[in-house]
Amino acid sequence: MNARRLASPPHTSGLVGSSAATCRLRAEIARAAPFASNVLITGPSGAGKELVAREVHALSARAGGPFVPVDCASLVGELMASQLFGHVAGAFTGANCDAVGCFQAANGGTLFLDEIGEMELPLQAKLLRVVQERVVTPVGSYAGRPIDVRIVAATNRNLLREVREGRFREDLYYRLHVVHLQASALRDRPDDIPALAATFLQQLAGEGLPCCTLSLEAIAALMAYAWPGNVRQLRNVLEQSVIEAAEPTITGRSIERLLEEEQYYDEPLTDESAKELAAALPSPPLLPPLPASPAWMTLAELEREHLVRTLELTYFNRAAAARLLGISRQALLRKIERHGLA
Ligand SMILES: Nc1ncnc2c1ncn2[C@@H]1O[C@H](COP(=O)(O)OP(=O)(O)OP(=O)(O)O)[C@@H](O)[C@H]1O
Structure with a gap:
């Protein structure tokens, strides 16, 4: 049977x-x-x-x-x-x-x-x-x-x-x-990711793995990823990150490194999903506020301001920022360089 x-x-x-x-x-x-x-x-x-x-x-x-x-x-x-x-x-x-x-x-x-x-x-x-x-x-x-x-x-x-x-x-x-x-699909409900991740970290600790938490940067990186393998893949990535973690707090960098090895790291989001994701991301880090906008902005100034805002929102995770902006990572890197943000 x-x-x-x-x-x-x-x-x-x-x-x-x-x-x-x-x-x-x-x-x-x-x-x-x-x-x-x-x-x-x-x-x-x-x-x-x-x-x-x-x-x-x-x-x-x-x-x-x-x-x-x-x-x-x-x-x-x-x-x-x-x-x-x-x-x-x-x-x-x-x-x-x-x-x-x-x-x-x-x-x-x-x-x-x-x-x-x-x-x-x-x-x-x-x-x-x-x-x-x-x-x-x-x-x-x-x-x-x-x-x-x-x-x-x-x-x-x-x-x-x-x-x-x-x-x-x-x-x-x-x-x-x-x-x-x-x-x-998990990519269509990124706001489930923080709770799912916390549950899986707790389960993994219960299975004898090190007890870890995620930094805000790590949560933002998880939320911005496309998850072709859905919740199962999220659990696997967290298990790998716990095994590799040198500190009890998993960093954004270590999550990014693991995700770079997975599929679809760079896939841009649709306009609708990008808006949902931007609204669901954890509060942006405390960075100096952007200078007040002049009454009239050129397209280049507007682009620079939006780039800075998106990078802040994604904790400077470039793959996540590229997905939110609907462009490839290479295109984002070129813009970062052009605007002197590197
Ligand atoms: N909302 C959720 N809350 C907690 N755990 C979840 C949730 N969704 C999925 N999981 C976990 O993710 C893993 C994969 O889920 P599940 O096996 O139910 O997926 P599936 O759609 O049936 O996959 P497949 O089509 O490959 O059989 C399981 O460990 C499951 O417990």
């Missing part, structure tokens, strides 16, 4: 973060959790889809029952149906005794079908029958067994496009897409 864990871990506080997107998600989870309706969770890899699924389970009347996560991408070949639906002795070579599948293991609880978009079409047809009839028939048997399972599925694919392109059954899509929850 392909279940990663059968029993639910105790429910902890769950989703960390207070961005508008996370607050909305928390409210949607609370609204949908008490019902038995199927749930489809979408969002990029590492954005917290499994955590959302666990939250739905933990806040439902099934919380005392099992939470069974299944990685649908690994359900391939002959054994896939048996992994989901179980089999009876003699069903195929090597089936020496009856075995329950993930559906029966999740009876009374929640079955989490992770990476549902990867499931092969023949298995989708079998899954549809079970979802519709709430009866599971083990491989090699004709006797169906009623099951009481809530299905929560997740995908990082655009399932409607998969339907249009014939890789995902439309009828199954609509059976699963009763409640839709969206785990957003």
Whole structure:
């Protein structure tokens, strides 16, 4: 059987973060959790889809029952149906005794079908029958067994496009897409980063790693990064920085150095995200205020003033400043030099 864990871990506080997107998600989870309706969770890899699924389970009347996560991408070949639906002795070579599948293991609880978009079409047809009839028939048997399972599925694919392109059954899509929850990319909710980082540093200290905090510069650098690997990548970067930290306070420079090794360090933000990020960054450091603007400014003077303001806001993190300004780091470096700010 392909279940990663059968029993639910105790429910902890769950989703960390207070961005508008996370607050909305928390409210949607609370609204949908008490019902038995199927749930489809979408969002990029590492954005917290499994955590959302666990939250739905933990806040439902099934919380005392099992939470069974299944990685649908690994359900391939002959054994896939048996992994989901179980089999009876003699069903195929090597089936020496009856075995329950993930559906029966999740009876009374929640079955989490992770990476549902990867499931092969023949298995989708079998899954549809079970979802519709709430009866599971083990491989090699004709006797169906009623099951009481809530299905929560997740995908990082655009399932409607998969339907249009014939890789995902439309009828199954609509059976699963009763409640839709969206785990957003971390780059779209940078104001969650300080709380997530603090939680992860606390968890890492609890796991025996050095107890560290982040400087304001380090927080600004984390908030300005694009996070292609989302929350999972944030945790990994923090773990690396704790291991490498010479002092209990992690500096902006050490975070920048780690992020330079990751992808998309220099990717500019869209105008909208840049505005959100600028508003969410921690208060700028105490630097001498900019000279009062003259009544009339040339374009060059205006550019210089905005450059200084952006550099202050990002604690002189040039990659972050470039992203906020929507230009490449090379372009920013040229402007810094041209305006004598180096
Ligand atoms: N809002 C959050 N609060 C606290 N921890 C989070 C949050 N979001 C994600 N995490 C943590 O980030 C890691 C990745 O999350 P998770 O496995 O749920 O992502 P996923 O979207 O299911 O990823 P994948 O698509 O790769 O399976 C986990 O350790 C999870 O606990």
